[in-house]
Amino acid sequence: MTSPARFGLTLPQRGVFFGVTTPEQILDFARRSDETSMLHSLWVGDSLTAKPRPDSLTLLGALAGATRRLRLGVGCMASFPVRDPAQFAYQWATLDLMSAGRMELAVCTGLVAAERASQVEGGHWGVTDKQRASRMEENIEICRRLWSGETLDFEGEFVSYQGIRIEPVPVQQPCPLWIAANPFPGPFRERALRRVASLADGWMSVELMGGAISSSWADIKLHLTELGRDPEAFPRVAYHNLNVATDRSEALAETARFLDAYYGPVFSPPMVEAWTAAGTVEECVAGLRRLIEGGATEVTLRLTSWDQEGQYQRFVDEVLPRLSEEGLAA
Numbered sequence: 001m002t003s004p005a006r007f008g009l010t011l012p013q014r015g016v017f018f019g020v021t022t023p024e025q026i027l028d029f030a031r032r033s034d035e036t037s038m039l040h041s042l043w044v045g046d047s048l049t050a051k052p053r054p055d056s057l058t059l060l061g062a063l064a065g066a067t068r069r070l071r072l073g074v075g076c077m078a079s080f081p082v083r084d085p086a087q088f089a090y091q092w093a094t095l096d097l098m099s100a101g102r103m104e105l106a107v108c109t110g111l112v113a114a115e116r117a118s119q120v121e122g123g124h125w126g127v128t129d130k131q132r133a134s135r136m137e138e139n140i141e142i143c144r145r146l147w148s149g150e151t152l153d154f155e156g157e158f159v160s161y162q163g164i165r166i167e168p169v170p171v172q173q174p175c176p177l178w179i180a181a182n183p184f185p186g187p188f189r190e191r192a193l194r195r196v197a198s199l200a201d202g203w204m205s206v207e208l209m210g211g212a213i214s215s216s217w218a219d220i221k222l223h224l225t226e227l228g229r230d231p232e233a234f235p236r237v238a239y240h241n242l243n244v245a246t247d248r249s250e251a252l253a254e255t256a257r258f259l260d261a262y263y264g265p266v267f268s269p270p271m272v273e274a275w276t277a278a279g280t281v282e283e284c285v286a287g288l289r290r291l292i293e294g295g296a297t298e299v300t301l302r303l304t305s306w307d308q309e310g311q312y313q314r315f316v317d318e319v320l321p322r323l324s325e326e327g328l329a330a
Helices: 015-018 023-034 056-066 085-100 113-124 130-146 189-199 212-226 249-262 270-274 281-293 308-325
Strands: 007-008 039-044 071-077 102-106 150-154 159-166 177-180 203-205 236-244 276-279 298-303
Touching: 007 071, 015 023, 015 113, 015 249, 023 056, 023 308, 039 298, 056 071, 056 085, 071 177, 071 189, 085 102, 085 130, 102 130, 130 150, 130 177, 130 189, 130 308, 150 270, 177 189, 189 212, 203 212, 212 236, 212 276, 236 249, 236 281, 236 308, 249 270, 270 276, 270 308, 281 298, 281 308, 298 308
Parallel strands: 007 039, 007 298, 039 071, 071 102, 102 177, 177 203, 203 236, 236 276, 236 298
Antiparallel strands: 150 159
């Protein structure tokens, strides 16, 4: 029997650049979501110059002040390998303090092949694409040690510190740190999934091909078991899109236009379809059921429409109650 999942809302902050949303609406949705008991979390995206948007850390500070209950996450923290890890650890600890221990961090390599975006971004700070995975691993170690309250002497491959200590430390001890990874088949897939199992407190992914999450989760479970970790205690978040409409083809067409505006024309029609719960409420619920059956313990949904208000109302008033009725929502 499939266990119910928690649900969150991903706020499309990059949409302020092309008329999808406004800063005021972002904060309004946050306040309203905080009063919606069936929602568990709010998420934002991150990038510096590769995919520019309102800064994730600054926005999360505003969301911490606008909410009292919801978990607040960034998925994924694409700039994590580029930022100074000690400074970032200090900023994140402050967010955890100001939110009373509600922060969720999902880091990633931030690789963006289109237009060499991550290569150009990293060049501003002396970070190559080839270094990003190793820098992410090193930065994870530094953050964990600083968050524990340790005074740190560290000589790494990329950074070094002598006698550094941060204050405050996070309210959450240990402070959760997940890895976002959705590797395609190839030579780097094994390393990426093994890294999730060995270094992370949870996993975030996207369904860009049918069955991608369930396939990757099967491999991560094996790695967790080999490491003596309990797969059932390991959280898995699916970052997905939602477009509720009377006609599924129209919902997918709008989602394709939304993603083209958000990222550029990099997603094929099959990828858009795999990554979106689209169509009637029943069709959307069926798509979300597949994610949960594939292993997701939480699903965070971005509304891929220019009618953010209408989609939000349908999500809260129609989709979430139907998920609850079918035993899919925790």
